[in-house]
Amino acid sequence: MNRLDDKHRAAFAEHASLDSIRAVLDAERTKRRRADRRIGWLEQLLDRRLDQVAAGTWPATDTAPEAELCSQNRRGDRAVLQPHHYPPGSDRCVFCTGRTYVFNSRSVNRMWKHAHDGAGRTLCPAGLQATDPMPDDEAARLTLCSGCRTALTTPTESQENPHA
Numbered sequence: 236m237n238r239l240d241d242k243h244r245a246a247f248a249e250h251a252s253l254d255s256i257r258a259v260l261d262a263e264r265t266k267r268r269r270a271d272r273r274i275g276w277l278e279q280l281l282d283r284r285l286d287q288v289a290a291g292t293w294p295a296t297d298t299a300p301e302a303e304l305c306s307q308n309r310r311g312d313r314a315v316l317q318p319h320h321y322p323p324g325s326d327r328c329v330f331c332t333g334r335t336y337v338f339n340s341r342s343v344n345r346m347w348k349h350a351h352d353g354a355g356r357t358l359c360p361a362g363l364q365a366t367d368p369m370p371d372d373e374a375a376r377l378t379l380c381s382g383c384r385t386a387l388t389t390p391t392e393s394q395e396n397p398h399a
């Protein structure tokens with residue numbers, strides 16, 4: 236038991252052995268040391284930042300612009316927007332320029348979208364049977380399957396060797 240909230244405190248006080256009390260005390264002291272270190276770091280950061288604001292050097296005005304995010308390039312369980320992806324020598328994003336997305340027609344799980352090959356299959360290695368293309372606004376809310384992402388972002392032989 237690491238937490239001694241009100242719900243468990245009475246039972247702990249009644250039944251805890253010496254070793255249990257020592258173990259919890261050590262754990263609580265460790266948490267306090269960590270918290271003290273974080274507080275010290277935050278106090279130093281606050282002092283530095285106040286000095287920077289007073290000197291007019293914060294916020295910095297010469298920061299590089301953020302990469303433009305692609306509405307069709309989402310990644311992870313939380314579908315976090317990612318930047319556009321341009322293959323070498325191209326100015327067309329592989330995720331949003333002329334691309335439509337589908338679901339796996341045999342799955343009831345509609346958490347991921349798939350890129351398709353135009354012939355009824357997905358681009359991922361499984362080559363799943365594809366549904367009809369979904370509207371762009373629906374596709375923009377979903378994460379792309381990792382197999383399709385790899386298929387879209389891995390250079391083909393003709394991109395790797397332009398003389399092939």
